[in-house]
Amino acid sequence: MLPFSRRRFLGASGAILALPAVTYRAAFGADTPPSEQVRVGHIGVGLQGTGNLGHYVKTNSVAVCDVDKTHLAAAAARVEKDGKRKPVVEEDYRRILDRKDVDAVVVTTPDHWHALITVAACKAGKDVYCEKPLSLVIAEGRAMVNAARENKRIVQTGSMQRSAKEFHKACELVRNGAIGKITKVLVGLPAPNWVDRAKMPVPDSAPPAELNYNLWLGPAPERAYNEKHVHYLFRFFWDYSGGQQTNFGAHDLDITQWGLGMDDSGPTTIEGTATFNKNKWFETPETANITYTYANGIPVHCTLGKGGNPGGVTFQGDKGVIYVRRGKIEVTLNGQAVADPYKLATGDVKLYVSTNHHKDWLDCIKSRKLPVCDVEIGHRSATVCHLGNISVRTGRKITWDPAKEEIVGDAEAAKLVTKQYREPWKLA
Structure with missing residues (x-):
C-alpha cells in the first residue's frame, strides 16, 4: 500500500512527487533549450496507437515499437514526414526501455500487456502514458501504482474524458451539491462491435509474416493464431481484455468515480447479469446489467448493450439531474432545464x-505534479470495471473491501483478482 494518503489526488492543484525536477537533454538540435522537449517512445502504434502518436509526432516522438511490421513501418514513416527526424525502430519494447535517449513512453498495446510494460518502464526510469483500461486484472493495477511511486514516475492513464470540459463541469457541479444529495447514478455502455468489425469468425491459421505472434501473446496463454482475435478485436476475449465493460467503462465508470469523490475508493457490493454470444464468436458479454453500491448507499446502475441506459453518465439527485456524455451536458434543476449549464x-x-490530456502528461513530466488521471485513479476506475466482469462471470454478488482491495467471502471469485503469466513473462 502507498505510504501517503490517496486523498492528495483530489485537490485541484495535484500532488508533487518528492524528487528533483527532471532536466531533459536537447535532442532536437542545438537551438532547443534543455527541459523544452521530452523524448517520447511509442510502444504499440496500430489503431489507437496512431492517434496517440499524432499528439507527439511533430515535437516529441523519437522511437516507435510494434510487433506488427506493417504498423511499425507506417509509424516510422510518419515520424520522418511529420516530425522531420528518423526515429529508433524496434520490435521488442525492452529495447526501447533500455535506451538512455528515451525519456518517456506511450503504451498503446492490448490490455494484457499494459502492466508488464508500465512496471518495467517505471523501473527503467521512464514516465508513462498508458492507455485505458489501465490493467487486465485488479492486482496488476496495484503493482503499477507501486512501481510508479517507488520509482517516482509520472503515469497518466488514457481515460481522456477527464480532460473534456463537459465532464469536468458535470463532476464539479455534482461534487458541490448542485443537484442535492445523489440518489442514483446511471451509466450506459455500448454494445460490443465485434460482429461489426469482424463480420464472422474464421478458422485458426498460421500468423501472417509481418506479425510476431509469440511476442503479441507475451504473458497471455498460448493459443493458435486467429485473425479475428488480434489487433482491435482482442478486446472481446478474456485473455487479452474485458470487453466493453473495461473499454468504455474505463471512461464512464471513471467519470462516475470522479463525480462521487471516490478516486481513492470504490463500491462495496457488485451484482449483475449478462448475456453472451450464442455462437461463441467472442467471449465477453453482449449485454450486461450491473449494480454497484457504495458504502454511502449510492447505487450505480450500469448497463451494457442494447436496451440499456442512455450512453454516458446520469447523476440523479434530490434536487435535479445531470446527464453528460461526450460533447454534451444537460442539467435539470427542480424540474426545469438549465439553458447553459x-x-x-x-x-x-x-x-x-x-484541457488536453496528452499535453497534461508532458506538463506533469516537467513539473512532477500528478496528472489529471494519475495511475492510482486509473487503477481504481479499472477496478470498478473488473469487479463488474467478475460478478457476471461468476454469476454471484461480490462483496468488495476497497481499503484492503480484497473480495470478501468468495475464494473462487477472488482468484479473478489476479492471473498467471505464460513463462517466461513475469510482473516484476
Whole structure:
C-alpha cells in the first residue's frame, strides 16, 4: 500500500512527487533549450496507437515499437514526414526501455500487456502514458501504482474524458451539491462491435509474416493464431481484455468515480447479469446489467448493450439531474432545464483542470505534479470495471473491501483478482 494518503489526488492543484525536477537533454538540435522537449517512445502504434502518436509526432516522438511490421513501418514513416527526424525502430519494447535517449513512453498495446510494460518502464526510469483500461486484472493495477511511486514516475492513464470540459463541469457541479444529495447514478455502455468489425469468425491459421505472434501473446496463454482475435478485436476475449465493460467503462465508470469523490475508493457490493454470444464468436458479454453500491448507499446502475441506459453518465439527485456524455451536458434543476449549464456556479470544491490530456502528461513530466488521471485513479476506475466482469462471470454478488482491495467471502471469485503469466513473462 502507498505510504501517503490517496486523498492528495483530489485537490485541484495535484500532488508533487518528492524528487528533483527532471532536466531533459536537447535532442532536437542545438537551438532547443534543455527541459523544452521530452523524448517520447511509442510502444504499440496500430489503431489507437496512431492517434496517440499524432499528439507527439511533430515535437516529441523519437522511437516507435510494434510487433506488427506493417504498423511499425507506417509509424516510422510518419515520424520522418511529420516530425522531420528518423526515429529508433524496434520490435521488442525492452529495447526501447533500455535506451538512455528515451525519456518517456506511450503504451498503446492490448490490455494484457499494459502492466508488464508500465512496471518495467517505471523501473527503467521512464514516465508513462498508458492507455485505458489501465490493467487486465485488479492486482496488476496495484503493482503499477507501486512501481510508479517507488520509482517516482509520472503515469497518466488514457481515460481522456477527464480532460473534456463537459465532464469536468458535470463532476464539479455534482461534487458541490448542485443537484442535492445523489440518489442514483446511471451509466450506459455500448454494445460490443465485434460482429461489426469482424463480420464472422474464421478458422485458426498460421500468423501472417509481418506479425510476431509469440511476442503479441507475451504473458497471455498460448493459443493458435486467429485473425479475428488480434489487433482491435482482442478486446472481446478474456485473455487479452474485458470487453466493453473495461473499454468504455474505463471512461464512464471513471467519470462516475470522479463525480462521487471516490478516486481513492470504490463500491462495496457488485451484482449483475449478462448475456453472451450464442455462437461463441467472442467471449465477453453482449449485454450486461450491473449494480454497484457504495458504502454511502449510492447505487450505480450500469448497463451494457442494447436496451440499456442512455450512453454516458446520469447523476440523479434530490434536487435535479445531470446527464453528460461526450460533447454534451444537460442539467435539470427542480424540474426545469438549465439553458447553459456552463454558466452555473459550482462551489468551493475545485477539480483538477486539464484541457488536453496528452499535453497534461508532458506538463506533469516537467513539473512532477500528478496528472489529471494519475495511475492510482486509473487503477481504481479499472477496478470498478473488473469487479463488474467478475460478478457476471461468476454469476454471484461480490462483496468488495476497497481499503484492503480484497473480495470478501468468495475464494473462487477472488482468484479473478489476479492471473498467471505464460513463462517466461513475469510482473516484476
